[in-house]
Amino acid sequence: xxxxxxxxxxxxxxxxxxxxxxxxxxxxxxxxxxxxxxxxxxxxxxxxxxxxxxxxxxxxxxxxxxxxxxxxxxxxxxxxxxxxxxxxxxxxxxxxxxxxxxxxxxxxxxxxxxxxxxxxxxxxxxxxxxxxxxxxxxxxxxxxxxxxxxxxxxxxxxxxxxxxxxxxxxxxxxxxxxxxxxxxxxxxxxxxxxxxxxxxxxxxxxxxxxxxxxxxxxxxxxxxxxxxxxxxxxxxxxxxxxxxxxxxxxxxxxxxxxxxxxxxxxxxxxxxxxxxxxxxxxxxxxxxxxxxxxxxxxxxxxxxxxxxxxxxxxxxxxxxxxxxxxxxxxxxxxxxxxxxxxxxxxxxxxxxxxxxxxxxxxxxxxxxxxxxxxxxxxxxxxxxxxxxxxx
Numbered sequence: 001x002x003x004x005x006x007x008x009x010x011x012x013x014x015x016x017x018x019x020x021x022x023x024x025x026x027x028x029x030x031x032x033x034x035x036x037x038x039x040x041x042x043x044x045x046x047x048x049x050x051x052x053x054x055x056x057x058x059x060x061x062x063x064x065x066x067x068x069x070x071x072x073x074x075x076x077x078x079x080x081x082x083x084x085x086x087x088x089x090x091x092x093x094x095x096x097x098x099x100x101x102x103x104x105x106x107x108x109x110x111x112x113x114x115x116x117x118x119x120x121x122x123x124x125x126x127x128x129x130x131x132x133x134x135x136x137x138x139x140x141x142x143x144x145x146x147x148x149x150x151x152x153x154x155x156x157x158x159x160x161x162x163x164x165x166x167x168x169x170x171x172x173x174x175x176x177x178x179x180x181x182x183x184x185x186x187x188x189x190x191x192x193x194x195x196x197x198x199x200x201x202x203x204x205x206x207x208x209x210x211x212x213x214x215x216x217x218x219x220x221x222x223x224x225x226x227x228x229x230x231x232x233x234x235x236x237x238x239x240x241x242x243x244x245x246x247x248x249x250x251x252x253x254x255x256x257x258x259x260x261x262x263x264x265x266x267x268x269x270x271x272x273x274x275x276x277x278x279x280x281x282x283x284x285x286x287x288x289x290x291x292x293x294x295x296x297x298x299x300x301x302x303x304x305x306x307x308x309x310x311x312x313x314x315x316x317x318x319x320x321x322x323x324x325x326x327x328x329x330x331x332x333x334x335x336x337x338x339x340x341x342x343x344x345x346x347x348x349x350x351x352x353x354x355x356x357x358x359x360x361x362x363x364x365x366x367x368x369x370x371x372x373x374x375x376x377x378x379x380x381x382x383x384x385x386x387x388x389x390x391x
Contacts, residue, residue: 025363025375033287033367034346039306040287041361042348043376045368047283048078048267052085054280055249055266059087064253067092067111067242069264073358074098074380076105082267083107090133092262093380096121101380103132111161111242112136113198113262115143115171122146126154135159137198139172141185144192151191160186161198161242164227166220168202175223176230183236196240196259199224205247206311208275214251217244225257247276270354272311285317285348286357288333290341298341300333300349307349308356317348
């Protein structure tokens with residue numbers, strides 16, 4: 001697919017609002033991508049499949065196992081392909097709503113790598129445990145006690161990971177003695193089982209220099225390994241150490257003691273992450289239309305409501321000379337150095353953050369060789385729903 005092109009004016013253009021029915025979405029299968037209305041979220045299936053196979057191959061003969069993170073794309077069809085690619089033991093997700101989407105799609109092994117707090121959410125957690133093997137992070141005794149009560153009332157079993165703060169300064173207890181004290185309380189609770197530790201070295205993920213990134217990631221994860229050893233010395237079984245990311249998989253995935261790697265962005269990639277992982281291709285893009293021009297500038301019909309810009313401005317596919325000076329508007333993106341671009345031309349844009357980009361769209365249009373081959377709903381999107389028990 002070329003970087004920008006003029007659609008054939010005689011062809012019908014299709015409109016896909018939020019509530020478009022399945023039958024109309026199915027009508028695009030086999031159609032050229034150029035016929036999609038914009039902004040449209042695209043996924044290059046060939047590149048995506050190569051990414052999945054490459055990550056699966058890395059973990060094929062390693063002690064650590066892959067547990068892909070659903071938050072990257074929130075699409076259960078893609079999650080299933082990640083599992084089918086091999087080397088993956090289950091999925092990771094960020095909250096109860098994502099876990100419900102995964103369970104509804106038949107995925108049986110789910111880690112919520114976050115704290116679940118609130119009576120309604122904990123009841124939903126117990127309901128999920130009727131259908132899937134559920135594990136959840138905790139960093140306080142009150143969280144474990146609430147989950148324990150819900151598990152007993154529902155007659156289910158829920159697994160726990162004690163979260164250790166290894167340097168990010170977000171959730172988690174300090175390594176060492178504080179984590180040991182909480183572990184002693186958790187193993188006494190009925191209805192739950194402490195499996196090990198959650199440890200995310202997120203402060204190291206976006207270090208551009210690979211050697212320094214690896215060094216900081218390994219230093220952080222050693223704190224988790226030392227804490228695990230302390231638990232073992234105290235007679236507490238804690239075999240799992242789960243964490244890491246796509247940016248640090250090569251380091252954490254070869255560390256003795258790390259058992260699960262929660263890589264996520266490798267499936268889709270974005271232009272910021274590819275600076276860290278050039279061995280993976282950018283499969284995700286947003287199709288945009290030139291809506292205004294002047295001199296050597298153009299304006300596209302995308303903004304922060306259709307492409308995540310937390311990690312910098314996006315990049316135009318196959319157009320290194322094009323400059324995007326800023327990316328702050330809600331529905332506009334100004335592009336410079338675009339001589340010859342015409343109003344109505346289509347442009348593919350690589351976002352700087354794939355995770356928040358996917359969450360902005362209802363579906364992704366999967367394509368091969370310029371034609372749509374599938375439409376996958378982003379069915380884990382905006383799943384911070386309120387249950388009846390929360391009201």
